[in-house]
Amino acid sequence: MAKMSGKGQFTTVQKAINSIPSNNKQWTIILLNAGVYKEKVMIVKEKPYIILKGMGKSSTVIEWGDSGNSLESSTFKLYAPNFMARDITFKITWAPAALVRGDNASFYGCGFIGIQDTLTDLIGRHYFYNCYIEGAVDFIWGASQSLYQNSEINVKSKEIGVGKAFITAQGRQSASEASAFVFKNCKVTGTGPAYLGRAYKKYSTVVYYQSSFDNIIDPEGWNIMRQAGNEKYITYAEVECKGPGADMSKRVKWEKTLTAEQQKKFVDQKLFLNQDGWIEEQRLHL
Structure with a gap:
């Protein structure tokens, strides 16, 4: 495993990434010193096996002030498979802080700060552990297969005056x-x-398991963006959640009640997205 020491060999994060050969097959750690990196960063699909490692999500920040197209304006864009980030915050003014569309991507102790479309969790299998995600409008959206574990989801609707916030806009399109x-x-x-989520596509699927909700959740819990009439296909579920916002007595009637077997398929990491053990293999290199 190669390591770039964080002692100033490169003046930007992007230059460090660009120095790694295309089609690299060796895990390479790029160490980022504490500080605010004001730049856009992109990892193209020909640059797999990269680890971005900061000094802490409060002290190591990659930030840009863009807005506009949610697929083009991200501060950080990942297209490569086999990627890890640790102890870094990705931040933007309005557009996505990060766009993730490479398979087998994991984030540990990372932050994502924005307002709308903060985390474009687009395509692939992704794992987020002990992360912090902040926003107000559809701020976790996309069609990936992702597990968020031991993480904080922070809603900022009142501060920016958007009325009601929508945490997720999940884009599953078919039963298969x-x-x-x-x-x-x-x-x-x-x-x-x-709202815990609003349906972005016909088979939108979101599950909250053993999570806690502050007293900020709309009593209905869930909403539909453009999929009215498809409620029977949508899988929105809460399982063993707690806190003042977890009262389900007034939830939408089409919220699903999962069987024990269905629950396990979602919340068991091995069954849901880690069948081939890629998460454990990656952790060996952190």
Whole structure:
């Protein structure tokens, strides 16, 4: 495994990434010193096996002030498979802080700060552990197969005056896809009011498992963006959640009740997205 020491060999994060050979097959760690890196960063699909490692999500920040197209304006864009980030915050003014569309991508102790479309979790299998995600409008969206574990989801709707916030806009399009967002042992905090999600596509799938909700969740819990009439196909579920926002007595009637077997397929990491052990293999290199 190669390592770039963080002692100033490169003046930008992008220059360090560009120095790694295309079609690299050796895990390479890029160490980022504490500080604010004001730049856009992109990892193209020909640059797999990269680890971006900061000094802490509060002290190592990659930031840009763009807005506009949610697929083009991201501060950080990942297209390569086999990627890890640790202890870094990705930040933007309005557009996505990060766009993730490479398979087998994992984030540990990372932050994602924005307002709308903060985390474009687009395509692939992704794992987020002990992360912090902040926003107000559809701020976790896309059609990936992702597990968010032990993470904080912070709603900022009151501060920016958007009315009601929408945490997720999940984009599963067919019954045959594995696409879903699963929040396991997470906490939803902030100012609200907020919906846990709104259906972005016909088979939108989001599960909150053993998570806690502040008193900011709209009593209905869930909403539909453009998919009215497809409620029977949508899988929105809360399992063993707690906190003042977890009262399900007034939730939408089409929220699903999962069987024990269905629950396990979502919340068991091995069954949901780690069948080939890629998460454990990656951890060996952190």
